[in-house]
Amino acid sequence: MTLVDTPVITAGGPSLTQERRLVTAIPGPRSQELLARKAEAVASGVGLTLPISVVAAGGGVIVDADGNSLIDLGSGIAVTGVGNSAPRVVEAVTAQLHSFTHTCFTVSPYEGYVAVAEKLNELTPGDHVKRSALFNSGAEAVENAVKIARHFTKKQAVVAFDHAYHGRTNLTMGLTAKNIPYKSGFGPFASEVYRAPLSYPFRDGGLSGAEAAARAISVIEKQVGAENLAAIIIEPIQGEGGFIVPAAGFLPAIVEWCRANDVVFIADEVQTGFARTGAWFASEHEGIVPDLVVTAKGIAGGLPLSAVTGRAEIMDSAMAGGLGGTYGGNPLACAAALATIETYEEDRLIDRAREIGAVLIGRLNALRTADPRVGDVRGRGAMVAMELVDPASGAPDAALTSAVAAYAHANGVVVLTCGTYGNVIRFLPPLTISDELLIDGLSVVAEGLKHA
Known part of the structure; x- marks a missing residue:
């Protein structure tokens, strides 16, 4: 100093x-x-x-x-x-600023949005056919992921985990676990949101990942029922909840249960995504392939952008016009995202x-x-x-x-x-x-x- x-x-x-x-x-x-x-x-x-x-x-x-x-x-x-x-981000955003700042993609589309979707489809885990939709914030993307999962499965219930943080909007406050400062006095919250116990190795009393998953699945089956459950949403490493890394085997067991029960597995990679954990996405550390991946934060070098990327059959289930928003995939943010991804790769x-x-x-x-x-x-x-x-x-x-x-x-x-x-x-x-x-x-x- x-x-x-x-x-x-x-x-x-x-x-x-x-x-x-x-x-x-x-x-x-x-x-x-x-x-x-x-x-x-x-x-x-x-x-x-x-x-x-x-x-x-x-x-x-x-x-x-x-x-x-x-x-x-x-x-x-x-x-x-x-x-x-970052130099590439500054250059890309400046160039886009001189071209146009906004048209609303759902009114008159532009290449930047499509190019970002192509990169997300390429980089997120899994080699299946994917689609992406762009939004503004992590919470907005989480809401849309839940909306998409409900539309695809024709079911309503959603399970989040102890210590979770998924945002500050009404639905995402319901998904978020911590009361103060995120929830106190802001209810009532969205219905059909349930909570299951997480694998927390430091405070689990020695539970293995498989044992912690069995505990969570038991709670889900008894309190919600797979027949009612549209989606499970989880941060592969929890952020606001305390950077909790689940025990090895916990996440794969939850994914396997979701596959067997026609439940959409949503990975909230808002904080863990884009090189942060030493992989493009934290899901890669456990070898899991989510049905839907939610991204934001590190995606665009500081400009507001978020996304939902997932299996084509799930993402395409929403009706035309069912996804979108005035600023979602703003051209400046898309230019920043492409330059940001290039920086992660080249540097x-x-x-x-x-x-x-x-x-x-x-x-x-x-x-x-x-x-x-x-x-x-x-x-x-x-x-x-x-x-x-x-x-x-x-x-x-x-x-x-x-x-x-x-x-x-x-x-x-x-x-x-x-x-x-x-x-x-x-x-x-x-x-x-x-x-x-x-x-x-x-x-x-x-x-x-x-x-x-």
């Missing part, structure tokens, strides 16, 4: 100096001015993780209005996998995610060995978390987690917390981050653990 006296703001993107630099306390005076304006203009329900005013970002850093340069270990919640203002960012994962797992496991408050370290690729606990009881320690995160923020490192119990720190660095920045950021987190 460097400490300087005056703020120097440069252009965003990879041209930014890649260093942690503190000029002021966080928040600095210029950031405080924006926070005051936010309090007057923005609904208080729109919360903040870090009280800064961002003016530039790129590589592995975020720069605020006071000249502070913070290490980015959050990627805007797994969105900027290719880094902020070998899947390999880079694995390298980042090795650093994260190694450093965090060293912390776990030295400090019994680190109860678990888990994840894949550049999607890794540590769960903090009371070492005597193993109970979740949300207060410790908040204290460590606050220390990191004050010392120039962007980290995010998650988990049903609020006791998980997650690491989602851009895949463009250097090892030096990554190690510096993890060192600050370790310091925070010592100070807490």
Whole structure:
């Protein structure tokens, strides 16, 4: 880290100096001015993780209005996998901006939408014939996946899992497990949504993947019934729920049961998709082939885009006009997505995610060995978390987690917390981050653990 006296703001993107630099306390005076304006203009329900005013970002850093340069270990919640203002994305979006910004694809279509659908059909798991439809947000795509599954199966019930997060719209709040801050006071929620127990190895008492799947299937059969069930939806690695990686064999067993019972298996790859876990999609780690795959976040380098991709017979079951939306597959976002996918491919960012994962797992496991408050370290690729606990009881320690995160923020490192119990720190660095920045950021987190 460097400490300087005056703020120097440069252009965003990879041209930014890649260093942690503190000029002021966080928040600095210029950031405080924006926070005051936010309090007057923005609904208080729109919360903040870090009280800064961002003016530039790129590589592995975020720069605020006071000249502070913070290490980015959050990627805007797994969105900027290719880094902020990635050159190919900037070039592609600029070119599209000069051509046209919008026509509504369902009114007058354009090539970008079709090209993105072709790439998704190619990249998502399975060699079956696929179709894709584009939307704006992860929650919107989840809703459409459920809608498609219900239309195809002529059944209504949907099963989600403990600790799940699928969005903030009415249906997706019903699918989401955590009450505060996502659901409390916002009901009633959509009907015919049920919940099954997840495989959570750290808290499962030693259940194997097969045993955890049998437990979940028993609940589904007894409380819902396959004859009523349109779809099961699951994150192959849970995001907001705490980066929970199910035990080996859990996901294949659920997929097999779905196949045997004419239930659509939906993989919510919103947070896990696009190189994040060291594969194009997290489903690949378990060798599963979903019927429908939901994507968003890392798909378009920071522009709003999402998709549902799946088996042609399922996707084509909806009537013409049954899928769509005014902004779905916006041409600027499609241009960004094609450039983003090219960047993942050309810059070998899947390999880079694995390298980042090795650093994260190694450093965090060293912390776990030295400090019994680190109860678990888990994840894949550049999607890794540590769960903090009371070492005597193993109970979740949300207060410790908040204290460590606050220390990191004050010392120039962007980290995010998650988990049903609020006791998980997650690491989602851009895949463009250097090892030096990554190690510096993890060192600050370790310091925070010592100070807490």
